Amino acid sequence: MxxxxxxxxxxxxxxxxxxxxxxxxxxxxxxxxxxxxxxxxxxxxxxxxxxxxxxxxxxxxxAFLPVFETSQFSREKESRFEVLEELGQVRAVIADLTARTHSEILTAQPGGARGEGILKEATPRDRAALDRGVRMRVLYQHTARFSPGTAAYVDQVSELGAQVRTLDDRFSRLLVFDEETAIISLPGNHLGAVVVREPHMVAFIVETYERLWLAAEPYAVAFGARAEVAGDVQQAIVRLLIEGLTDASIATRLGMSVRTCRRHIADIMEELGAQSRFQAGHLLTVRARQD
Incomplete structure (x- = not known):
């Protein structure tokens, strides 16, 4: 070395x-x-x-964590807009918010009859909320009245105090919890949703819901009420035919199958004595002007 x-x-x-x-x-x-x-x-x-x-x-x-968690800053710390891309995420958030709600839940579910799996998941969750004293309002389309599964769900939640109404035309899917948090459908992704916590936006969503609610009709399964709703559905089809919508578009707007929609259109054409859709549209337009 x-x-x-x-x-x-x-x-x-x-x-x-x-x-x-x-x-x-x-x-x-x-x-x-x-x-x-x-x-x-x-x-x-x-x-x-x-x-x-x-x-x-x-x-x-x-040691300051409890103070922080109850502060306004902590509430604002949560993202005011959160995009959920997957159905599993949406369901988890809905379950969590439902469990934490203490005042009221607003629900708007377009599309007619609800799936069996969705109702099976929602029923115990909603019953638990109603048992806690949470108020609940549910908005469907008229076509949901003709679904046995949806009717059974409505019977159960109505017995516990939930209010259910229906509308003829389509509306946006949304849920609001305690007027603090809203979940709205995600455009372009029917499995996703947007969680909204921004107070002004939530207030706007609640106001929109209230307008829909006032225009809706109380849910009823009596024969007379069903017949009346069926008439409302046909009136909605007439209105959309005048606007020039296709069968598929009308079916989507009203929450029914294309086959059911075409059956209604055939009944309308028969009533009018029309030989074609074009003629039916013309006759409906003339009748609308006369009315």
């Missing part, structure tokens, strides 16, 4: 405590366990002291 290398090695051993200066220029070897106690011991004690200080500081800071 060169003198430079020897000098560097000696300095390193001195730093590690394995060499100790003696009288004069003498260097004495130190047992490794003694070197550890001398060099590493203070480091260990410093680390333990810093860890203890860190833990004390953490506890002192976290």
């Amino acid at each position: 060169s003198p430079t290398q020897v000098s560097a090695a000696v300095r390193e051993l001195l730093a590690m405590g394995l060499l100790r200066s003696g009288p004069g220029d003498e260097l004495r070897a130190v047992a490794p366990e003694d070197a550890v106690a001398c060099v590493v011991g203070p480091l260990d004690r410093d680390i333990r002291a810093r860890r203890a200080l860190a833990e004390q500081t953490r506890e002192a800071i976290m």
Whole structure:
């Protein structure tokens, strides 16, 4: 080894405590366990002291967590708009919000009859909310009245105090919890949704819902009421035919199958004595002007 290398090695051993200066220029070897106690011991004690200080500081800071969670800043900390791309995420958020709601839930579900799986999931969740004293209003389209599964769900929740009404035309899918949080459908993704917590936007959504609610009719399953609603559905089809919508578009707007829609259109044409859709549209337009 060169003198430079020897000098560097000696300095390193001195730093590690394995060499100790003696009288004069003498260097004495130190047992490794003694070197550890001398060099590493203070480091260990410093680390333990810093860890203890860190833990004390953490506890002192976290003691303010309850105050923070009840503050306005904490509520504003949540994202005011949250996009959920997957159905599982939407269902989880709805379940959580329903469980935490203490005042009222507003629901608008377009599309006619609701799926069996959806109703099976919603029934126990909604019953639990109603049992807690939560008010609930549900808005469907008229065609939902002709679904046995939907009727059974309505019977159950109505017995617990829920109010259900229906409209003829299509509206946006939405839910509002305690007038604080809304969930609206995500355009272009029928499985997704947007969670809205911005107060002004939620207030606008609630106002929109109230307007729909006032225009809707109380849900009823009596024969006379069903016949009256069937008449309303046909009137809606007439209106949309005059506007020039296709069978598929009308069916989507009114929450029914294309086959059912075409059966209604055939009945309307027979009533008018029309031989074609074009003639039916003309006759309906003339009748509308006369009315």
